[in-house]
Structures are given as structure tokens and as C-alpha cells.
Amino acid sequence: MKKTLLRTTIGALMACAALPAMSQELPGTMVWTSYDVGSAGYAEASAIADAFGREFGTRVRIQPSGSGIGRLQPLLQGRADYAFLATEAFFLGEGAYDFSTPEWGPHQLRAIAGRPAGITLIAAGDAGINTVEDARGKRIAFVAGNPSVNVKCEAILAFGGLTLDDVEVVMFPTYGSAMSSMTRNESDATCTTPTTSQLYELAESPRGIQYAPLHADNDAGWEQLLEVLPIMSPSEEDVAAGVPEGEITLMAAYRYPVITTTDEKSEDDVYAFIKALDETYDLYKDGTAAMHRWSLDLSGRPAIDVPFHEGAIRYLREIGVWTEEDDAWNERRLARMNALTDAWASFHAENADMAEEDFSEAWMAHRAEVISALN
CATH class of the missing domain: 3.40.190.10 (Periplasmic binding protein-like II)
Incomplete structure (x- = not known):
């Protein structure tokens, strides 16, 4: 009986060891946001989602939206894991333009990778x-x-x-x-x-x-x-x-689309995601004429809209893509984002009663002062 149990246990362990490591790290389901159906962003997100499903069995639901706010809200509210964004990633990180209103302001976003365009x-x-x-x-x-x-x-x-x-x-x-x-x-x-x-x-x-x-x-x-x-x-x-x-x-x-998440996403989750992105490259690289540019030596380095996530940096270092110059760039971007989120907290508290248009105009002027002070 003991020998049978031992053989069964060893067999189970060997079977687990034979499974792809990534299939245990990626969640079984994910939600991503992207541009509208028919856009390059949607086509590329769909090709990557299909590759994840074929390689790891991960089911991905893509929520398309024609507006930056529609792509960002599910991410910030925790209803989406990742967002395939355009320059709205930079604008939200800076609290600029559409995101200069009292309801928005700068947010701590992080990049995983972004295809050059x-x-x-x-x-x-x-x-x-x-x-x-x-x-x-x-x-x-x-x-x-x-x-x-x-x-x-x-x-x-x-x-x-x-x-x-x-x-x-x-x-x-x-x-x-x-x-x-x-x-x-x-x-x-x-x-x-x-x-x-x-x-x-x-x-x-x-x-x-x-x-x-x-x-x-x-x-x-x-x-x-x-x-x-x-x-x-x-x-x-x-x-x-x-x-x-x-x-x-x-x-x-510039980068479009930029795969983005929040700074609250765990380092291990993002590490698993970017590793999957790398390991499935051959499955999706011919999905569109531009998708070969998702190779991480192109998509996994600055400049990009927001700082890279630590989980992404860990993997990029492991495969020899990330450099000391990239570290320096990322530190500067983090310093700028932190300065803006700190400035927003005090500015918003002092000016919350202003009319929205006046508030946005005053914040954009203050934002310019904060950025100028960093240079």
C-alpha cells in the first residue's frame, strides 16, 4: 500500500513538472480593454489573446471602446487586468487634456510593453x-x-x-x-x-x-x-x-498600442504576463503587418508613455534587453509622475470649488511649472 502511494505521488509530481510553467502562473481568465473593433489596437490585442489561449489555455475577454476614458475606467476600477492604450496612457499619467478635470488628474499607470509606430x-x-x-x-x-x-x-x-x-x-x-x-x-x-x-x-x-x-x-x-x-x-x-x-x-x-496596467498590479502577475507575451511571439507576430514589432527588444524599452512596471523590468533584465540607460530613463519618468501626483493632491484640495474649465486651465499651468522645476 505504501509503495503504491509513493509511486502515485511521484507520478503526480512528474506530471506537474511536465506542464508548462507559465500555464500555472497565468490566470485562467483575463479582461483586457482596447480600441474599437476594426482598429489596429483591437486586431493586435485579439491576436495576442488567441496566442495566450492556444499556448496556455487562458481565456481573454476584450472590451473595446472608442474613447480613452472607456478604455481606462475598467482598468482603474479593477474590472480589467490590462489595457491596450494609445497616448491617453501618457495623458492620464500626467493629468493632461481630457484628464485635467477635477474628476481625473494624474494616476499611477505602468507600462508592460508597447509596439513602436x-x-x-x-x-x-x-x-x-x-x-x-x-x-x-x-x-x-x-x-x-x-x-x-x-x-x-x-x-x-x-x-x-x-x-x-x-x-x-x-x-x-x-x-x-x-x-x-x-x-x-x-x-x-x-x-x-x-x-x-x-x-x-x-x-x-x-x-x-x-x-x-x-x-x-x-x-x-x-x-x-x-x-x-x-x-x-x-x-x-x-x-x-x-x-x-x-x-x-x-x-x-511613439507606442501604439501600449499594454498598460496600474502600479497596484503584482510584480509576479506582470512578470508572468510579459513572459507569456515573449513566449507566444511566434504565434502572433504575423497577425498584422506591424505585429513583428512586439519583439521585446523593440517593444520592451523606453521611450514609452508611462514608467515600466517592476514585473516587466525583472523579465526584461533576465533576457538581456533592459539596460542601465533604461533604468535611468525609468527613474526620471517615475520622479516626474510622482511629482505630478503629489502636486495634484494639494492643488485639488485647494481648488476643488473652481468651475471645471477654470480648474483645468489652472491645473495645466501648474503642471507646466512642476515639470519645469524637474528639468
Whole structure:
């Protein structure tokens, strides 16, 4: 009887040892939020969720939303584990724009990884804009109510030493109308990703297309850009409307989507998640044309919208991706986020009775002072 029990116990232990370690660490179910169905963010989240299910048996429910607030609320309320976000991650971490109201303010978010996406100033070929500096006095298309797009353009203009006062900002009601405005000769340039569908139309139109390069060795330009939006880095893009195969364009890379969680998520949970993200890479990397950029040597390093989570950093160190320079970047981002959340606590307490519009305007001014004091 004792021998039988011993053999049974040993057999059970061996069976457990044979199971994939990650299948024991990942939860059986997870909830993620993402952009709407049909978006790149939703497609990529779905491909990764499918890979998790095939490899580890984890069931993932994705909650799509067309608004940043809709993607963030479930995460902050504990109803979602992770969020596949765009620049709203940075805005919430800073308490900026939509999140400058008394109900929001800066929150402690953490990044796990983020797929690089290129962006630059893209002009009509006949507008005479060969460099960012050439945009002075030109018509630049912005999108009403879309700070995510507009602040990136403001930062790219700063690369060329320009402010919004140096250009003619033309506001369009939708993203699509802004992107197609160059073809209609209603603007001269805009800032967007190089594969936006309207750019292919521009490239084939009589106006043609021109990319303003963001050279990586232009230290002054990058310093000016990062003062406006400290979440981008140099990028070389080889797929772009109107660019012949084999040629590259020099852009800035931001992260979309950014897999984000809160600072309260346990280190072990996040470690298990990013390890699964790495181990299933071959299952999802061909899910879309851009998904190969989820390789952690690209998606697991700064710059990114918010500081990296400690659980992610632990795994990135183990696989040799994380560097001392990345540590220094992360410490600076943590210091900035902590300074803003501390400043918000006192500012909110002293100004809670202000009208919302006045409150937001005053907070954004105070936020700028706090950031300036850190530099």
C-alpha cells in the first residue's frame, strides 16, 4: 500500500513538472480593454489573446471602446487586468487634456510593453516642405478634440524650432477629413503615421507627397521635441505611402498600442504576463503587418508613455534587453509622475470649488511649472 502511494505521488509530481510553467502562473481568465473593433489596437490585442489561449489555455475577454476614458475606467476600477492604450496612457499619467478635470488628474499607470509606430510631418509634394523648418507659415491640419494627434504634431514642429504661432493651424472636425485635406488642397501638411490610407491617395494625386525627416543625430531638434512630448524616439520606417520599396524615411516612434496596467498590479502577475507575451511571439507576430514589432527588444524599452512596471523590468533584465540607460530613463519618468501626483493632491484640495474649465486651465499651468522645476 505504501509503495503504491509513493509511486502515485511521484507520478503526480512528474506530471506537474511536465506542464508548462507559465500555464500555472497565468490566470485562467483575463479582461483586457482596447480600441474599437476594426482598429489596429483591437486586431493586435485579439491576436495576442488567441496566442495566450492556444499556448496556455487562458481565456481573454476584450472590451473595446472608442474613447480613452472607456478604455481606462475598467482598468482603474479593477474590472480589467490590462489595457491596450494609445497616448491617453501618457495623458492620464500626467493629468493632461481630457484628464485635467477635477474628476481625473494624474494616476499611477505602468507600462508592460508597447509596439513602436512611426510618425512625422508629412506634406503635399508641391508645398515646399522638405524639412520641418520649412513648415513655417504653412497650413498644418489638426483634428478637433484629438489631443493625441495634435500634441504629437506640436512636438514634431518643435523639432524644427517652430511653435503653433509659426504655422497656420487648420482645424478639421474628424481625423479622416484632416488626413485627406492635403489632397483637396485645404492644407499643406499634417502629422500622422506613414500608412494612413489617405496618404496613398495623396501620393497618387497631382500634389504628390513629401516626408520631413527627423534625423537621429539632430540633438537640438530631439531635445526640443522631447520637451513637448517625452515619449518618442528616433525611428526608421521602410513601409510608407509613396516611398519606393527598399527606401526608408526618418521619423519619430511613439507606442501604439501600449499594454498598460496600474502600479497596484503584482510584480509576479506582470512578470508572468510579459513572459507569456515573449513566449507566444511566434504565434502572433504575423497577425498584422506591424505585429513583428512586439519583439521585446523593440517593444520592451523606453521611450514609452508611462514608467515600466517592476514585473516587466525583472523579465526584461533576465533576457538581456533592459539596460542601465533604461533604468535611468525609468527613474526620471517615475520622479516626474510622482511629482505630478503629489502636486495634484494639494492643488485639488485647494481648488476643488473652481468651475471645471477654470480648474483645468489652472491645473495645466501648474503642471507646466512642476515639470519645469524637474528639468
